[in-house]
Structures are given as C-alpha cells and as structure tokens.
Amino acid sequence: MSEELVVKVWRGREDGAFVAYRVPRRENQTVLDVVTWIQRHLDPSLAYRYACRVGMCGSCAMTVNGVARWTCRTHVSRVAKGEALEIAPLANLPIVRDLATDMRDFFDRWARARGQFTGAATRHDDFARVDPASPARVAADAGIECIGCGVCHASCDVVAWRPAFVGPAALNRAWTLVNDERDTAGRERLRAVAGDAGCHACHTQGACTERCPKGIAPTAGIAGLKRLVARAAVRGEL
Amino acid sequence: MTRRPDFRSRAHPAWWAFLVHRLSGLALALFLPLHFWALGQALHGAAALDAFLRFADQPLFKFGEWGLVLLLALHAAGGVRLLLIEFGAWSGLRKNLIAVTAGFGVVAGLGFALALFS
Numbered sequence: 009m010s011e012e013l014v015v016k017v018w019r020g021r022e023d024g025a026f027v028a029y030r031v032p033r034r035e036n037q038t039v040l041d042v043v044t045w046i047q048r049h050l051d052p053s054l055a056y057r058y059a060c061r062v063g064m065c066g067s068c069a070m071t072v073n074g075v076a077r078w079t080c081r082t083h084v085s086r087v088a089k090g091e092a093l094e095i096a097p098l099a100n101l102p103i104v105r106d107l108a109t110d111m112r113d114f115f116d117r118w119a120r121a122r123g124q125f126t127g128a129a130t131r132h133d134d135f136a137r138v139d140p141a142s143p144a145r146v147a148a149d150a151g152i153e154c155i156g157c158g159v160c161h162a163s164c165d166v167v168a169w170r171p172a173f174v175g176p177a178a179l180n181r182a183w184t185l186v187n188d189e190r191d192t193a194g195r196e197r198l199r200a201v202a203g204d205a206g207c208h209a210c211h212t213q214g215a216c217t218e219r220c221p222k223g224i225a226p227t228a229g230i231a232g233l234k235r236l237v238a239r240a241a242v243r244g245e246l
Numbered sequence: 247m248t249r250r251p252d253f254r255s256r257a258h259p260a261w262w263a264f265l266v267h268r269l270s271g272l273a274l275a276l277f278l279p280l281h282f283w284a285l286g287q288a289l290h291g292a293a294a295l296d297a298f299l300r301f302a303d304q305p306l307f308k309f310g311e312w313g314l315v316l317l318l319a320l321h322a323a324g325g326v327r328l329l330l331i332e333f334g335a336w337s338g339l340r341k342n343l344i345a346v347t348a349g350f351g352v353v354a355g356l357g358f359a360l361a362l363f364s
C-alpha cells in the first residue's frame with residue numbers, strides 16, 4: 009500500500025471537469041472517507057451527499073472509476089486502479105454541483121410508475137395477515153430492501169437512451185406493490201408500467217441487477233411485470 | 247445533458263450478451279431481403295437459379311454463409327436465454343447460458359466450417 013492516492017474528482021455541473029487531489033492512503037478507507045477528507049482538508053466548497061455511512065440511507069452513491077457504487081460501503085482497496093481513483097456524480101441524473109445529483113427526477117419516476125401504496129383498510133381494522141411463504145410475499149420480499157440509492161438508474165443504458173423510461177428502481181417498486189395483497193391499485197399500476205415508458209422498454213441488459221448494492225434484481229421484477237401485463241391484456245383487464 | 251454510463255459501466259457479461267444479440271439480429275435482418283431475392287430467382291426458372299447458385303459457389307460467399315450460420319446460432323441461443331429470463335422462474339441473469347450461447351456459436355461455426363471443407 010503506497011502512502012498517497014491520486015484522486016480525480018468531478019467539479020462543477022454538467023459542463024464541469026475533473027480536478028486532481030492527493031489524499032493520504034489509510035487502511036480500511038472507504039471512497040466516502042476519501043471524499044470527506046478532501047472536503048475537510050483541501051476544499052471545503054466540495055459538494056457531496058451522505059447521511060448514515062452504513063449503507064441504509066441511499067444518499068452517498070457516486071460513479072467510482074466509471075461504475076456507480078454506494079461510496080460509504082465501497083473500500084478503496086476494492087476499486088482503486090493502482091493508486092488512482094476517479095470520482096464523479098451519478099450518471100443519468102441532473103447534477104446540482106460536484107458530486108451531488110438532483111434526485112427529484114428519479115423519485116418523480118417512482119410516482120409515474122404508481123409507486124404509492126393504496127389500501128382499503130382503515131386504522132380501525134385489524135392487521136392484515138400475509139402468509140410469509142406465499143409466492144406473492146416471497147416476490148415482494150426480494151425487492152423490498154431498496155434504499156433508493158439510484159445506482160441501478162445510473163447504470164442503465166435504456167434510461168440514457170429513452171428519457172421517458174421510468175427505470176429499474178421505479179419498476180422494482182411497482183413490482184413489490186403488485187405483489188402486496190393489501191394494495192388495491194393493481195390494475196391502475198399495471199397500466200402505468202405497461203408500454204414504452206415502462207417495463208417493455210427494458211432490454212434485459214441486467215446492469216441494474218449487476219450493480220445494485222443491496223443485491224436486488226430489478227430485472228426479475230421487470231420480467232414479472234411484463235408477464236402480468238401480458239396476462240391482463242389477454243383477459244381484457246388492462 | 248446528464249453524464250452517461252460509459253464502457254466501464256458496461257463491462258459485465260449480461261451487457262455483452264445484449265450487444266451480441268442486438269448486432270447479430272441487425273445483421274440477420276439486413277441479410278433477409280437478400281436471401282428472399284435469391285430464393286425469388288427460382289421464379290425465373292431453373293436456369294436462373296442454377297446460374298445464381300454457381301455464382302454463389304465462391305469462397306467469399308462460403309465465408310458469408312459461414313458467418314450467417316454463426317450469427318443465427320448466437321442469436322437463437324441468446325434468444326432462448328432471454329425467453330427463460332422473461333418467462334421462466336427467476337434464477338439470476340443466467341450467465342451460465344451466456345457461456346452456453348458462446349459455446350453453441352463456436353460449435354455451430356466449427357461444424358459448418360467442417361461441412362464446407364469436407
């Protein structure tokens with residue numbers, strides 16, 4: 009392990025550029041540690057975002073050596089090429105400044121994919137009892153730990169190619185909800201995710217599944233949505 | 247304009263499988279009109295077709311034919327993988343089938359080359 013890292017950091021907005029910094033190499037150093045060190049010791053004006061530092065909040069994602077990652081749980085030793093690091097904001101999202109992206113568009117897409125839960129029960133009703141072993145519950149479970157980090161969204165070429173595509177995270181959210189037996193907006197949701205802006209735009213490139221730090225497979229949910237939409241269309245329920 | 251994912255982000259097997267499938271599909275689509283035109287020669291009588299077949303009996307055409315068989319093998323095997331992902335029970339991105347696709351392409355390509363030269 010050498011003494012120093014050479015770190016290129018994106019500064020500015022879309023028309024910005026990389027600026028190189030020298031950062032002391034430490035053991036057990038995460039990419040987020042590196043960014044924080046630069047901000048504390050070299051340039052307090054560096055903009056970036058994080059909160060939990062333990063992989064729960066989903067706010068620290070950046071592009072590290074070309075690949076979208078959660079930086080708080082990415083060790084430098086795993087990603088540095090030699091002693092070189094390149095840190096950029098997430099792709100496919102507007103840049104606020106430096107390493108901070110504007111996530112509004114990302115979550116607006118969840119709303120467009122009908123990502124809100126709609127139930128029929130009131131506070132006076134008893135708890136719903138959902139069989140943990142039922143296929144729908146198992147399917148929902150597989151996607152429910154999403155932390156909304158945007159890594160899948162930033163890795164997906166179809167998001168870059170088709171501006172209207174709601175993207176893997178929004179579709180994964182929709183998939184968990186169509187498998188929630190308490191939800192009553194299933195048909196409306198299938199309508200929202202059908203077609204070119206929804207699940208049918210996906211080319212099964214698998215980047216989302218490959219990169220999701222939580223091990224979620226949005227590709228699986230998207231394939232599931234395609235099947236449900238097809239079934240509903242055949243039955244004339246769409 | 248936002249930043250875009252680049253080649254480093256695409257360096258994983260499922261993306262390569264997509265690329266091979268898309269390129270082989272496009273190449274096959276371009277070839278199809280030519281194929282139908284050649285078959286259409288039969289409508290002008292046996293002589294016309296024979297003349298064309300003799301014309302096509304050249305090394306360059308043989309090489310082209312070999313390329314088509316390879317493309318078809320890759321596209322077909324890759325298509326089976328996609329169908330399994332979309333309609334089968336979920337079991338990952340089926341990267342084992344990406345290897346099978348490549349292997350099937352090699353086997354079909356070699357087999358056809360052998361048939362050409364024997």
Ligand code: SF4
Pocket residue numbers: 160163164165166167175176209210211212213214215216217226227230
């Ligand atoms: S599987 Fe679909 S949604 Fe996921 S990265 Fe690929 S194209 Fe995008």
Ligand code: SF4
Pocket residue numbers: 153154155156157158159160161176177180219220221222223224226
């Ligand atoms: S699906 Fe995975 S990569 Fe996408 S936002 Fe959720 S946690 Fe992040």
Ligand code: FES
Pocket residue numbers: 058059060061062063064065066067068069078079080081
């Ligand atoms: S800081 Fe919360 S997930 Fe990285």
